[in-house]
Amino acid sequence: MKSSSRLSAVLHALMHMAAHRGPMTSEVLAQCMSTHPVVVRRTMSGLREAGLVTSTKGHNGGWSIACDMEKTTIRDIHEALGEPAVYAIANSNDAPQCLLEQAVNAALDDAMKEAEALLLARFQSLTLAQIAGDFTERLRQRHRHKDH
Amino acid sequence: MKSSSRLSAVLHALMHMAAHRGPMTSEVLAQCMSTHPVVVRRTMSGLREAGLVTSTKGHNGGWSIACDMEKTTIRDIHEALGEPAVYAIANSNDAPQCLLEQAVNAALDDAMKEAEALLLARFQSLTLAQIAGDFTERLRQRHRHKDH
DNA sequence: TTTCATGTAACTTTATCTATTACATGAAAT
DNA sequence: ATTTCATGTAATAGATAAAGTTACATGAAA
Ligand code: FES
Ligand code: FES
Numbered sequence: 001m002k003s004s005s006r007l008s009a010v011l012h013a014l015m016h017m018a019a020h021r022g023p024m025t026s027e028v029l030a031q032c033m034s035t036h037p038v039v040v041r042r043t044m045s046g047l048r049e050a051g052l053v054t055s056t057k058g059h060n061g062g063w064s065i066a067c068d069m070e071k072t073t074i075r076d077i078h079e080a081l082g083e084p085a086v087y088a089i090a091n092s093n094d095a096p097q098c099l100l101e102q103a104v105n106a107a108l109d110d111a112m113k114e115a116e117a118l119l120l121a122r123f124q125s126l127t128l129a130q131i132a133g134d135f136t137e138r139l140r141q142r143h144r145h146k147d148h
Numbered sequence: 149m150k151s152s153s154r155l156s157a158v159l160h161a162l163m164h165m166a167a168h169r170g171p172m173t174s175e176v177l178a179q180c181m182s183t184h185p186v187v188v189r190r191t192m193s194g195l196r197e198a199g200l201v202t203s204t205k206g207h208n209g210g211w212s213i214a215c216d217m218e219k220t221t222i223r224d225i226h227e228a229l230g231e232p233a234v235y236a237i238a239n240s241n242d243a244p245q246c247l248l249e250q251a252v253n254a255a256l257d258d259a260m261k262e263a264e265a266l267l268l269a270r271f272q273s274l275t276l277a278q279i280a281g282d283f284t285e286r287l288r289q290r291h292r293h294k295d296h
Numbered sequence: 297t298t299t300c301a302t303g304t305a306a307c308t309t310t311a312t313c314t315a316t317t318a319c320a321t322g323a324a325a326t
Numbered sequence: 327a328t329t330t331c332a333t334g335t336a337a338t339a340g341a342t343a344a345a346g347t348t349a350c351a352t353g354a355a356a
Contacts, residue, residue, distance in 0.1 A: 038315075057334090090152070101163075208300090
């Protein structure tokens with residue numbers, strides 16, 4: 001299976017952008033995420049269309065957050081990315097004639113839809129602000145360790 | 149994403165085998181599943197090692213079910229296949245230094261592990277016999293329709 | 297001993313995600 | 327105005343993983 005890491009990458013970028021005053025260039029974001037600037041633009045374009053970020057050209061240009069961190073959820077990001085497939089498991093035939101295969105698919109689909117619903121619900125209950133909060137918590141923990 | 153359809157394919161094959169007297173050859177199974185006999189052998193080998201099926205060579209050889217349909221669950225099959233990755237979503241970096249990325253990964257991992265646990269629990273509660281039962285139910289439904 | 301069927305390794309094909317190149321567009325600095 | 331910076335996007339190449347195919351070995355039944 002070849003899995004996508006867009007969601008993870010975009011969230012990381014957003015955290016960066018939130019912690020940064022002023023726009024960040026694709027170049028800088030790409031370096032942090034060890035990827036290519038064009039990949040950043042490409043991935044980010046969905047968020048721009050959804051109005052979650054803005055991009056400006058020219059000097060002092062780059063990417064900025066344009067959404068409320070308290071209200072924007074991971075699910076919003078996931079949707080802005082085009083709701084890529086969640087599962088690496090699929091039916092071998094989506095519209096089988098064979099009743100045996102239909103029974104198999106129904107059983108799998110049932111379980112997978114339920115799990116996907118749970119995942120999306122969890123995504124929906126997680127805001128960008130919460131992740132940012134977790135970050136500052138981790139920062140505190142690290143400093144506490146250093147002090148001892 | 150390129151998703152795997154092994155689980156679906158294997159379950160279909162098992163249903164076939166359950167509904168069939170005597171061993172079925174990889175060739176026949178492959179035709180039903182519109183794939184290649186070698187793919188069948190390769191995929192099935194995990195189930196054989198787990199003792200869920202047996203294979204015999206030579207004349208009248210082929211694959212037979214060797215497990216209790218009432219007790220064997222989809223999760224057993226999934227494990228016999230080597231527990232392939234469930235998700236098409238992954239972290240872009242599994243052991244990041246960056247605390248921001250750690251916070252992002254923790255949030256995603258959390259949600260995904262919970263959903264995966266639910267999925268595996270559902271898999272565990274679904275036996276081969278239940279799927280076979282669903283099949284006969286579908287068969288009845290179809291015949292009922294024909295009668296009207 | 298011939299035929300059938302699995303067992304497995306090696307290789308090819310196909311699909312998809314990521315990376316890169318190339319060039320166009322537009323905004324700020326000079 | 328012109329240069330510089332940065333995005334926007336299409337087109338192409340590379341990397342990875344699943345599925346398909348070929349080839350040959352093993353072993354059992356006819
Ligand atoms: S790499 Fe994540 S904070 Fe810079
Ligand atoms: S294709 Fe033969 S029963 Fe499924």
